[in-house]
Amino acid sequence: MAVGALALTLAACGSDPAAPGAESTGGSQEGGSTLSGELSGGGASSQESAQEAWRAGFQTANPDVTVNYDPVGSGGGRTGFTDGSYAFAGSDAALDEDEMTAAEAQCGTGGVIEFPGYVSPIAVAFNLEGVDALNLKPEVIAGIFSGEITTWNDDAIAADNPDAELPDAPITVVHRSDDSGTTENFQAYLHEAAPDAWDHEPEGVWPIEGQESAQGTSGVVSAAQSGEGTITYADASQISDLGTVAVGVGDEFVPFSAEAAAEVVAQSPRAEGTADGVYSIELKRDVAGTYPVVLVSYLLACGTYADQAQADLVKGYMSYLVSEDGQQVAADAAGSAPLSADIRDAVLPSIEAITAG
Amino acid sequence: MTTTVSPPPERAPGRPRRRRRTTDRGLNRAFRWVAVGAGVLILAVLAAVAVFLLQQAWPALTAGSDELAASVPRYPDDTSLLEYVGPLVFGTLLAAALALALATPVAMGIALFISHYAPRRLAQVLGYLVDLLAAVPSVIYGLWGIFVLGPAALPVWEWLGSWLGWFPLFAGPVSPTSRVLATVAVVLAVMILPIITAVAREVFLQTPKLHEEAALALGATRWEMVRTAVLPFGRSGVISAAMLGLGRALGETMAVLMILSPGFLYSFKILDSAQQQTIAAYIALDFPEASGLAVNTLIATGLVLFVITLAVNMGARAIVARRKEFSGAN
Numbered sequence: 001m002a003v004g005a006l007a008l009t010l011a012a013c014g015s016d017p018a019a020p021g022a023e024s025t026g027g028s029q030e031g032g033s034t035l036s037g038e039l040s041g042g043g044a045s046s047q048e049s050a051q052e053a054w055r056a057g058f059q060t061a062n063p064d065v066t067v068n069y070d071p072v073g074s075g076g077g078r079t080g081f082t083d084g085s086y087a088f089a090g091s092d093a094a095l096d097e098d099e100m101t102a103a104e105a106q107c108g109t110g111g112v113i114e115f116p117g118y119v120s121p122i123a124v125a126f127n128l129e130g131v132d133a134l135n136l137k138p139e140v141i142a143g144i145f146s147g148e149i150t151t152w153n154d155d156a157i158a159a160d161n162p163d164a165e166l167p168d169a170p171i172t173v174v175h176r177s178d179d180s181g182t183t184e185n186f187q188a189y190l191h192e193a194a195p196d197a198w199d200h201e202p203e204g205v206w207p208i209e210g211q212e213s214a215q216g217t218s219g220v221v222s223a224a225q226s227g228e229g230t231i232t233y234a235d236a237s238q239i240s241d242l243g244t245v246a247v248g249v250g251d252e253f254v255p256f257s258a259e260a261a262a263e264v265v266a267q268s269p270r271a272e273g274t275a276d277g278v279y280s281i282e283l284k285r286d287v288a289g290t291y292p293v294v295l296v297s298y299l300l301a302c303g304t305y306a307d308q309a310q311a312d313l314v315k316g317y318m319s320y321l322v323s324e325d326g327q328q329v330a331a332d333a334a335g336s337a338p339l340s341a342d343i344r345d346a347v348l349p350s351i352e353a354i355t356a357g
Numbered sequence: 358m359t360t361t362v363s364p365p366p367e368r369a370p371g372r373p374r375r376r377r378r379t380t381d382r383g384l385n386r387a388f389r390w391v392a393v394g395a396g397v398l399i400l401a402v403l404a405a406v407a408v409f410l411l412q413q414a415w416p417a418l419t420a421g422s423d424e425l426a427a428s429v430p431r432y433p434d435d436t437s438l439l440e441y442v443g444p445l446v447f448g449t450l451l452a453a454a455l456a457l458a459l460a461t462p463v464a465m466g467i468a469l470f471i472s473h474y475a476p477r478r479l480a481q482v483l484g485y486l487v488d489l490l491a492a493v494p495s496v497i498y499g500l501w502g503i504f505v506l507g508p509a510a511l512p513v514w515e516w517l518g519s520w521l522g523w524f525p526l527f528a529g530p531v532s533p534t535s536r537v538l539a540t541v542a543v544v545l546a547v548m549i550l551p552i553i554t555a556v557a558r559e560v561f562l563q564t565p566k567l568h569e570e571a572a573l574a575l576g577a578t579r580w581e582m583v584r585t586a587v588l589p590f591g592r593s594g595v596i597s598a599a600m601l602g603l604g605r606a607l608g609e610t611m612a613v614l615m616i617l618s619p620g621f622l623y624s625f626k627i628l629d630s631a632q633q634q635t636i637a638a639y640i641a642l643d644f645p646e647a648s649g650l651a652v653n654t655l656i657a658t659g660l661v662l663f664v665i666t667l668a669v670n671m672g673a674r675a676i677v678a679r680r681k682e683f684s685g686a687n
Contacts, residue, residue, distance in 0.1 A: 073645050170533075172534065177618065178645065203430065205431055211630075212536065213619060213630075214536060214618060215642060226507055226534050226535060227535070230534065
């Protein structure tokens with residue numbers, strides 16, 4: 001049954017880009033009836049532009065549906081989801097054990113559905129006269145951002161960049177001043193790829209005081225652009241003309257791209273010991289050819305809803321946004337990395353099984 | 358004063374009653390109630406804000422420092438709420454004071470030029486332009502600060518840092534991105550310039566003509582006339598104008614949020630980044646991702662800002678009231 005629905009969805013996507021798979025997904029269950037009603041969710045602001053694109057696509061296919069996504073932040077999204085005020089939520093981190101217990105209590109018999117619906121590469125970007133690209137190992141990146149490496153012509157940087165003309169200028173680190181999922185995911189990368197050089201526990205607030213900072217992605221990018229010798233981290237689609245770092249993975253250096261970022265998620269194993277509907281990944285930061293600095297943002301939904309209309313809406317919306325079409329729409333709008341077919345196949349059965357009850 | 362108090366008691370009971378009987382009907386009565394209602398409404402709003410702040414801040418005020426450190430992202434361990442708010446209060450006051458110090462002399466200059474030096478037509482145009490400045494939204498000032506003023510001011514800040522670095526305010530190192538309190542202070546100064554100018558101009562224009570002409574008749578130059586007649590008359594007006602400006606500078610959020618690279622120190626270094634932060638910008642920065650006790654803590658800092666603003670305004674009133682009798686306004 002689930003396989004049949006999947007085939008239907010994909011077939012619908014392939015045939016007509018203007019009418020995404022969502023409608024036919026709703027239809028496959030209800031025998032041709034269209035969806036209607038209002039669907040409310042909220043959470044991570046990193047997903048905002050992707051959610052906008054999904055919403056536009058889904059509402060075009062289902063004119064009677066209104067989807068709301070409130071970008072209140074990951075914490076607010078998780079709280080709203082576990083107390084039932086959001087039918088679905090976005091979060092830059094997977095639910096921890098306590099939150100999962102609360103969410104399961106809220107969702108009831110169907111359990112919780114959780115999957116990495118939005119994956120976006122984080123670029124390490126810098127502003128240095130005459131240098132467009134640098135090769136940096138994880139330890140060196142961690143050293144720069146923790147303030148251990150203070151000048152651009154430091155031996156640790158020069159060793160991997162024999163051709164670059166590195167000036168004897170101080171490095172100015174610019175980080176996010178607000179609480180952000182980008183910061184949390186970037187720190188998670190540093191913490192896992194260079195545990196000796198970065199011993200701070202990853203969280204949304206930058207742990208080091210006394211460094212330059214700015215609000216939001218556009219803030220750090222414009223701060224980096226306005227100062228010479230700056231380095232920052234930001235969503236890769238937003239870095240405009242800043243130079244970028246090719247990140248050391250094993251023995252090679254990989255520049256960022258949506259494909260390489262999608263690949264690291266595809267190559268990472270699924271976390272074990274979770275419920276059927278929960279697909280959280282344990283990122284492997286050292287797979288050759290992949291770009292390991294990524295923001296992985298999860299989508300949360302319930303397996304059962306009290307109301308049939310709500311269940312159909314969530315099912316339709318979720319299957320649209322994991323569909324090839326939906327992922328491409330997000331990639332176009334937000335520069336995200338589309339989900340691999342394997343993850344889609346693993347996630348779709350539990351989405352298709354969303355029911356009322 | 359005393360002579361005017363004694364006669365009314367005889368008339369006082371009769372006069373209001375007669376007025377009420379003859380005129381306080383229909384539209385008059387309606388208008389009176391509208392006016393009273395408006396007056397009461399403003400008090401009610403103020404009280405409602407105060408109650409809201411107290412109510413929402415209460416959990417943070419009563420929580421222990423361990424509890425706060427666990428649930429508020431930027432809360433350092435083993436600090437009381439006061440120690441935590443302290444640097445924010447310091448940053449807020451420093452930014453506002455610097456802005457005021459920059460804006461007040463310029464505003465007085467503009468106001469004097471408009472009221473006493475400029476030809477009438479030019480004065481009118483200038484007056485409009487200054488009022489127009491007040492209508493620019495603060496987010497525009499923020500963008501202007503980031504993209505225009507910041508890069509333009511950087512050489513100035515570097516010069517100040519290298520030549521006047523011995524002075525605590527200009528101690529280095531100078532930030533290469535210009536996202537520092539000095540830039541914020543200049544932007545705030547520009548923002549509060551119109552309101553100070555507008556009030557000061559009105560006050561200077563009200564200088565009695567006789568005073569001015571007397572000064573000129575005694576052989577004073579134009580500058581001496583301004584110094585002896587106009588400035589003493591306008592002093593209390595200028596002070597209350599400055600306090601109005603200070604009120605805006607204290608609460609300004611967007612421009613500070615966009616420009617400043619914040620820090621939480623008691624630091625006078627206005628050319629270095631990550632030194633100070635203002636309360637309003639701090640709340641705007643952290644509120645979007647805050648939940649639970651963190652929200653209460655942010656509102657508690659808002660309560661502190663509310664109290665500071667009230668205190669500043671009351672202080673200004675006290676100064677104005679004390680100086681009133683010397684100003685010649687009565």
